[in-house]
Amino acid sequence: xxxxxxxxxxxxxxxxxxxxxxxxxxxxxxxxxxxxxxxxxxxxxxxxxxxxxxxxxxxxxxxxxxxxxxxxxxxxxxxxxxxxxxxxxxxxxxxxxxxxxxxxxxxxxxxxxxxxxxxxxxxxxxxxxxxxxxxxxxxxxxxxxxxxxxxxxxxxxxxxxxxxxxxxxxxxxxxxxxxxxxxxxxxxxxxxxxxxxxxxxxxxxxxxxxxxxxxxxxxxxxxxxxxxxxxxxxxxxxxxxxxxxxxxxxxxxxxxxxxxxxxxxxxxxxxxxxxxxxxxxxxxxxxxxxxxxxxxxxxxxxxxxxxxxxxxxxxx
Amino acid sequence: xxxxxxxxxxxxxxxxxxxxxxxxxxxxxxxxxxxxxxxxxxxxxxxxxxxxxxxxxxxxxxxxxxxxxxxxxxxxxxxxxxxxxxxxxxxxxxxxxxxxxxxxxxxxxxxxxxxxxxxxxxxxxxxxxxxxxxxxxxxxxxxxxxxxxxxxxxxxxxxxxxxxxxxxxxxxxxxxxxxxxxxxxxxxxxxxxxxxxxxxxxxxxxxxxxxxxxxxxxxxxxxxxxxxxxxxxxxxxxxxxxxxxxxxxxxxxxxxxxxxxxxxxxxxxxxxxxxxxxxxxxxxxxxxxxxxxxxxxxxxxxxxxxxxxxxxxxxxxxxxxxxxxxxxxxxxx
Numbered sequence: 329x330x331x332x333x334x335x336x337x338x339x340x341x342x343x344x345x346x347x348x349x350x351x352x353x354x355x356x357x358x359x360x361x362x363x364x365x366x367x368x369x370x371x372x373x374x375x376x377x378x379x380x381x382x383x384x385x386x387x388x389x390x391x392x393x394x395x396x397x398x399x400x401x402x403x404x405x406x407x408x409x410x411x412x413x414x415x416x417x418x419x420x421x422x423x424x425x426x427x428x429x430x431x432x433x434x435x436x437x438x439x440x441x442x443x444x445x446x447x448x449x450x451x452x453x454x455x456x457x458x459x460x461x462x463x464x465x466x467x468x469x470x471x472x473x474x475x476x477x478x479x480x481x482x483x484x485x486x487x488x489x490x491x492x493x494x495x496x497x498x499x500x501x502x503x504x505x506x507x508x509x510x511x512x513x514x515x516x517x518x519x520x521x522x523x524x525x526x527x528x529x530x531x532x533x534x535x536x537x538x539x540x541x542x543x544x545x546x547x548x549x550x551x552x553x554x555x556x557x558x559x560x561x562x563x564x565x566x567x568x569x570x571x572x573x574x575x576x577x578x579x580x581x582x583x584x585x586x587x588x589x590x591x592x593x594x595x596x597x598x599x600x601x602x603x604x605x606x607x608x609x610x611x612x613x614x615x616x617x618x619x620x621x622x623x624x625x626x627x628x629x630x631x632x633x634x635x636x637x638x639x640x641x642x643x644x
Numbered sequence: 645x646x647x648x649x650x651x652x653x654x655x656x657x658x659x660x661x662x663x664x665x666x667x668x669x670x671x672x673x674x675x676x677x678x679x680x681x682x683x684x685x686x687x688x689x690x691x692x693x694x695x696x697x698x699x700x701x702x703x704x705x706x707x708x709x710x711x712x713x714x715x716x717x718x719x720x721x722x723x724x725x726x727x728x729x730x731x732x733x734x735x736x737x738x739x740x741x742x743x744x745x746x747x748x749x750x751x752x753x754x755x756x757x758x759x760x761x762x763x764x765x766x767x768x769x770x771x772x773x774x775x776x777x778x779x780x781x782x783x784x785x786x787x788x789x790x791x792x793x794x795x796x797x798x799x800x801x802x803x804x805x806x807x808x809x810x811x812x813x814x815x816x817x818x819x820x821x822x823x824x825x826x827x828x829x830x831x832x833x834x835x836x837x838x839x840x841x842x843x844x845x846x847x848x849x850x851x852x853x854x855x856x857x858x859x860x861x862x863x864x865x866x867x868x869x870x871x872x873x874x875x876x877x878x879x880x881x882x883x884x885x886x887x888x889x890x891x892x893x894x895x896x897x898x899x900x901x902x903x904x905x906x907x908x909x910x911x912x913x914x915x916x917x918x919x920x921x922x923x924x925x926x927x928x929x930x931x932x933x934x935x936x937x938x939x940x941x942x943x944x945x946x947x948x949x950x951x952x953x954x955x956x957x958x959x960x961x962x963x964x965x966x967x968x969x970x971x972x973x974x975x976x977x
Contacts, residue, residue, distance in 0.1 A: 370773070373768065373771055373772055373776075374772065374773070374776050376768060377768055377769075377772050377776045377777075377779070377780045378776070378779075378780075380765060380768070380780055380783070380784075381779055381780045381782075381783035381784075382783075384783040384784055384786070384787050384850070384854075385783045385786060385787075387787075387790075387795070387798055387799065387802060387850065388786055388787070388790065388798075390798070390801075390802055390809055391794070391798045391801075394801065402807055403806055403807045404807060405807070405812070405828070406812070407807055407808075407809050407812055450692075453688075454688045454689040454692055455689060457685040457686070457688060457689065458685060458686050458688075458689035458690070460685055461681070461682040461683075461685035461686045462682075462686070464682075465681065465682035465685075467679065467682040467683065469683075470682070473686060473690065475967055475971075476693070476698075477693075478963075478966065478967045478970055479963055479967065480693055480697050480698075482907055482959065482962070482963040482966060483697065483701065483956065484907075484911045484931075484952075484955060484956070484959065485911075485913070486911065486913060486931050486934050486935060486952060486955065487701070487704060487952035487953075487955060487956050488697060488700045488701060488704065488952075489935075489938075490704060490707065490938045490939075490945050490948045490949055490952060491699075491700035491701070491703035491704045491707065491949075492696070492700050493939075494703070494717070494945065495699075495700065495703070510696060511696060513692060513696075514692045514693055514695070514696030514697055515696075515697075517689055517692055517693055518693070521689060545672075546681065571789070574791065575791040575792055575793070577792060577793050577913075577914040577917075577918075578913055578914060578917075578935075581917070582939065594791060594793035594794075597793055597794070597797060598793060598797075598918055598921075601797055601918075601922065602921070602922070606806070608801055608804075608807070611797060611801070612798070612801065615794045615797050615798060618791060618793070618794050619789075619790050619791060619794045622789050622790070622791050623786055623789045623790065625789075626785055626786075626788070626789035627782070627785065627789075
């Protein structure tokens with residue numbers, strides 16, 4: 329506490345002090361004072377960081393805590409942060425499918441994962457090819473294509489969904505996971521191409537040129553040199569595509585109406601919620617089960633994901 | 645041209661030039677001679693985007709000038725061109741203007757708060773020690789990683805009057821701070837548009853600020869440390885260093901962040917749809933209004949198409965700004 333007070337006084341003293349007041353260690357007294365200021369600064373920064381982190385984590389904490397609370401604790405007028413008598417009954421109810429009435433949670437989890445993995449596969453292959461074209465070749469229409477990508481990225485899903493709904497209806501792709509995979513893959517493409525292009529562009533061209541001089545052909549250069557180097561980027565974009573598909577709501581809401589067994593996890597969750605609005609225990613249990621895979625995925629690749637997304641955002 | 649792989653390969657003396665060979669080789673030669681490689685590489689992705697994004701977009705434009713609805717789908721009535729009727733119906737609907745106002749106000753609040761909070765956290769992450777920085781950025785990542793549907797359901801629960809933690813906490817706070825509302829029983833979802841959209845705004849900001857923070861942090865890392873140090877040696881305060889050194893260098897990043905946030909917050913659908921449908925909310929934002937017009941029985945794809953065009957037109961300004969900002973940053977080189 330005293331340290332924090334100290335910071336505020338010395339920091340406000342800072343600007344009034346002439347610039348010459350900070351020569352390297354002009355005296356023992358000043359040195360220890362500067363160290364104290366530094367420490368106080370570090371403590372207040374860390375305190376601030378701690379508050380931000382805890383506030384940010386709080387909702388997730390509440391979700392998990394509610395998932396393990398028996399119902400009399402959930403509706404108590406003085407909520408406890410932690411369950412006083414933790415129970416697994418919410419989870420088992422969700423897993424057995426008893427509460428939702430349309431199936432066990434695993435079915436919807438499987439649907440979501442299948443859709444997301446298929447999206448990753450399609451989007452990664454198409455985007456990798458396109459990104460090599462854009463990053464390594466100069467050709468007519470290149471700029472046009474890049475601008476189309478930027479614009480497509482900005483088109484809101486609500487604008488397309490009406491036409492897509494009618495097209496998919498005509499093609500019998502409604503109430504099917506295939507329709508979702510098609511929509512999600514196309515939706516993921518612009519950002520994936522853009523991100524991968526930035527990755528490809530960072531790989532020194534000299535490597536490929538050297539291989540070419542040694543007589544390697546285009547495909548060989550691609551598989552032996554470019555592909556291994558772009559792999560980290562591919563992982564990052566795959567995760568991006570996976571999360572986009574795993575989280576998606578509006579297309580799934582519109583395309584999956586009739587057959588409950590085709591629901592993806594978010595649609596199951598909202599259906600469940602709509603039917604049994606006040607059953608917070610099971611709902612939070614299902615919600616936790618839906619959230620945790622996404623979070624784990626994010627954390628495993630956190631460095632690459634952040635690097636990848638910001639490569640897209642910072643450079644793009 | 646000299647830098648393309650294909651050209652380099654072509655330079656290799658005496659190989660494959662015009663020599664008849666198996667089909668594969670001849671094809672490869674054809675591709676090389678006409679410089680088709682980039683087009684072939686682009687084709688699958690472009691076909692996907694064209695079929696699933698560009699063609700539907702054209703269809704939406706066509707619908708918006710037609711009376712396309714349920715009877716037209718079943719074939720009971722023929723589809724007719726109706727000119728600008730869908731647009732004039734829309735512009736004469738007071739509900740359209742209300743929902744547009746809601747969307748604009750929402751973006752006006754959510755975008756600056758997200759950018760400000762994200763910047764503060766980004767700057768903080770840049771100055772924290774390693775362990776603390778990892779902790780804070782992990783916490784932020786968790787908020788970002790939470791699927792929007794989970795987050796919407798979760799926040800609805802936190803703000804619920806029966807056992808929700810927010811109402812409980814607000815009721816504990818002194819009246820001079822939080823007003824004299826009876827917070828313990830306060831229902832955020834059924835007290836009109838304002839509380840419901842406040843709830844949605846808190847939710848959206850919670851999920852969106854980590855992206856801003858991480859992007860700002862990445863931008864800060866690209867600024868050479870010597871610049872900041874030089875300014876500090878010259879006696880500049882942190883505040884001055886930020887506004888005179890850091891911010892000017894980060895301007896392009898902020899422009900992109902601003903435009904992306906405007907688009908995202910203006911279009912917010914998932915969270916508002918879940919909260920609004922749970923709350924039986926009648927006050928739509930523009931996205932909900934479009935969806936409702938297009939799909940709620942009786943569906944009117946013509947009206948929905950016209951609304952989608954109006955939305956696209958509003959966002960055109962932002963999109964053009966985004967494309968220009970990207971081009972200026974050398975994104976197309």
